[in-house]
Amino acid sequence: MGRKLLLEHINVPGINTLAVYREKGGYRAVEKALKTLTPEEIVEEVKKSGLRGRGGAGFPTGMKWSFLAKPEGVPRYLVCNADESEPGTFKDRYLMTHIPHALIEGMIVSSFALGANTSYIYVRGEMMPQIRILERAIEEAKAAGFLGKNILGTGYDLELYVQPGGGAYICGEETALLESLEGKRGNPRIKPPFPAIAGLYGCPTVVNNVESIAAVVPIVNDGGDEYAKIGIGRSTGTKLISASGNLVKPGVYEIELGLPVEEFIYSDEYCGGIANGKRLKATVAGGSSVPVLPANLTLKYANGEPRLMSYESLSEGGFATGTMLGSGGFIAFDEDQCIVRNTWNFSRFYHHESCGQCSPCREGTGWMEKILHKIEHGHGTMEDIDLLWDVQRKIEGNTICPLGDAAAWPVASAIRHFRDEFEWHVKEPMKSQSTNYGLANYANPIEKKPEEVKEA
Amino acid sequence: MLKVEETQPVEFSSALLAKFDEIVKRYPEGKQKSALLPLLHLVQAEFGWTSVPAMDKVAEYLNIQSIEVYEVASFYTMYFLQPKGKYVLEVCRTGPCCLVGAEKIMDHIEKKLGVKEGEVTQDGLFSWRGVECLAACGFGPVLQIGPEYTFYENLTEQSVDQLIDDLKNKDLRQ
Numbered sequence: 001m002g003r004k005l006l007l008e009h010i011n012v013p014g015i016n017t018l019a020v021y022r023e024k025g026g027y028r029a030v031e032k033a034l035k036t037l038t039p040e041e042i043v044e045e046v047k048k049s050g051l052r053g054r055g056g057a058g059f060p061t062g063m064k065w066s067f068l069a070k071p072e073g074v075p076r077y078l079v080c081n082a083d084e085s086e087p088g089t090f091k092d093r094y095l096m097t098h099i100p101h102a103l104i105e106g107m108i109v110s111s112f113a114l115g116a117n118t119s120y121i122y123v124r125g126e127m128m129p130q131i132r133i134l135e136r137a138i139e140e141a142k143a144a145g146f147l148g149k150n151i152l153g154t155g156y157d158l159e160l161y162v163q164p165g166g167g168a169y170i171c172g173e174e175t176a177l178l179e180s181l182e183g184k185r186g187n188p189r190i191k192p193p194f195p196a197i198a199g200l201y202g203c204p205t206v207v208n209n210v211e212s213i214a215a216v217v218p219i220v221n222d223g224g225d226e227y228a229k230i231g232i233g234r235s236t237g238t239k240l241i242s243a244s245g246n247l248v249k250p251g252v253y254e255i256e257l258g259l260p261v262e263e264f265i266y267s268d269e270y271c272g273g274i275a276n277g278k279r280l281k282a283t284v285a286g287g288s289s290v291p292v293l294p295a296n297l298t299l300k301y302a303n304g305e306p307r308l309m310s311y312e313s314l315s316e317g318g319f320a321t322g323t324m325l326g327s328g329g330f331i332a333f334d335e336d337q338c339i340v341r342n343t344w345n346f347s348r349f350y351h352h353e354s355c356g357q358c359s360p361c362r363e364g365t366g367w368m369e370k371i372l373h374k375i376e377h378g379h380g381t382m383e384d385i386d387l388l389w390d391v392q393r394k395i396e397g398n399t400i401c402p403l404g405d406a407a408a409w410p411v412a413s414a415i416r417h418f419r420d421e422f423e424w425h426v427k428e429p430m431k432s433q434s435t436n437y438g439l440a441n442y443a444n445p446i447e448k449k450p451e452e453v454k455e456a
Numbered sequence: 457m458l459k460v461e462e463t464q465p466v467e468f469s470s471a472l473l474a475k476f477d478e479i480v481k482r483y484p485e486g487k488q489k490s491a492l493l494p495l496l497h498l499v500q501a502e503f504g505w506t507s508v509p510a511m512d513k514v515a516e517y518l519n520i521q522s523i524e525v526y527e528v529a530s531f532y533t534m535y536f537l538q539p540k541g542k543y544v545l546e547v548c549r550t551g552p553c554c555l556v557g558a559e560k561i562m563d564h565i566e567k568k569l570g571v572k573e574g575e576v577t578q579d580g581l582f583s584w585r586g587v588e589c590l591a592a593c594g595f596g597p598v599l600q601i602g603p604e605y606t607f608y609e610n611l612t613e614q615s616v617d618q619l620i621d622d623l624k625n626k627d628l629r630q
Contacts, residue, residue, distance in 0.1 A: 075484070087550045087589040118484075125497060125534045126590055128605035161482040166493045166532025169588065183492035183524075185531040201487055244552040244593035251594045288551055288589075329593070331552050345551045349588050355531075 002256040003230060005218040005238050010098055016133065018140040021101040029220040030146055033109045034154045042113035046216060048224030050236035055081055055209030056287060056327040058311050067196040068114055069204040077205040078116040080107060080213055081177055082123040085169040087288035087349060088329025091240035092210040094252040096130045100137035106213035108146060109220050111158050114206055118159050122177050125164045134162045169353035173401045174207040187357050188401035211240055232258030235310035239328050246334035248272035257310045262299050264309055265332065278334040281439050285314050286326020288346050289406030291413030293323050319413065335439040339421050343414040344372035350407035361404040364395040368411055375422060378429030385422050389415055458508055458526060459538050466510045472502055476517060488518050492528055496535055501603035505536035533587065541576045541583035543623050546600050549586030552593035561597045562586055564613045568620060581627060
């Protein structure tokens, strides 16, 4: 069994209430931080922990915190990014639904470390039930003296508010999120200046993902060094993985970074293998934006060594043969799934969600959707495949925010690894409307066990 | 698209305005525009959509220009700029949900309700539409219904039938 730092008590009845959360050791980190540590010491512990941003970029959290400007007389803000919208990712919703106090506690400790007296949790608007859960948890924490004026008699004041979004994927980008929090359209800002210098209302601001903030709690409780002992190399600690698609047991799993991908997919402790006795065709390992990999490259590097669930191991081989850990949105495709159709679906998503500021993204995502729609529906030509490649190349790196890259990578990787499936759609337009290309040569090195075969 | 011909005047109740007052307090002096998104959610929960007269009133309340409200309401996908059915079934149509049958569920809803995506049933009760990822990929197919945004997971054709029938019955009782 891997160690659990965030979800250890997930099955305890009533863990969503302050009373039960405290019985299980909750709010120790607030007591310890506010009464015995200085803000600088907390930042130091987070640095030592090696914690990396859990929203997808993987930037070291402690380093991000240390960039925060501290001009005299100017307020500083901590904003939690709970605008979870990356297809394949649903870990933050899970955490907020079941253990809201883990986030509230993390927000208090992190706000103290950053010197913020007002903090916001920006939750995507569709998560109204989670907003209500968080607001109730905040009331409970306030009544118990963990929020408000003079917390635990230490003289530290903190007000914490929940802000709903309006339904826009782009607001997960931190500067778009800040625009949205200021009551504007979610158009990402040009950087620099970075939010650490000029963020919310032009004041120094840190934006962190829900999971990153929740991870500060065990780091303060046990020390950054202890946290860094878990994991592998520069991928320290535990990570929440959202597993979806054709798996026996989809859901949210907390893993120690460094777990072999094969074990994650096939062991009963985690996903329990591919549903309905089918074979694995491909995976998207870190949310829809990261490159899709065929089964053989998911489980092993090009040289045959096993691939692990860590930042470094998943990106081993670069984009030629690797992918990224991203937000930990792990999507599994069985042998009956069509890569072209799924790529079209993702392209439609990015076209729909492009904010429209930068031409390459606004126009390019639309073109990719159109071309993919054409190929998927049996009207494509071989030139379309090259055109598609050309369009994605012209988006990548040419936009203000990473949404352009995020839209280009799934398309590029699908053509890179599954070109024969695209060509089959062109050569067999009629057949491709009624059947799928199947597993082809994206061989799953794990043999199907006879007892696993069930009628679909 | 804004429904500009809509001129039905809108009155905000004192209870609604009290909620507005509460929300505006969350932001620093002079930054009341931050309340725009939460306020529009409250307006939609009350009236079922965000009409031009309602948005004008929000602008007046926040002391900002009307266009600042329109541009926000038209950017975000959750605000309805046209009247909708009382219950809007929003089905996730993104990759992971499609891997487990979301497209079939949408086809089924279209058949069951007898209206196309975005249209309103004759009794005014239902609309449906496909929406992008709802962050519940492990429990797909999923749909949500505002204004509470209650979630319905692991949908089957049977569970969707049941849900629609329940909503109809609930409405008859009211």
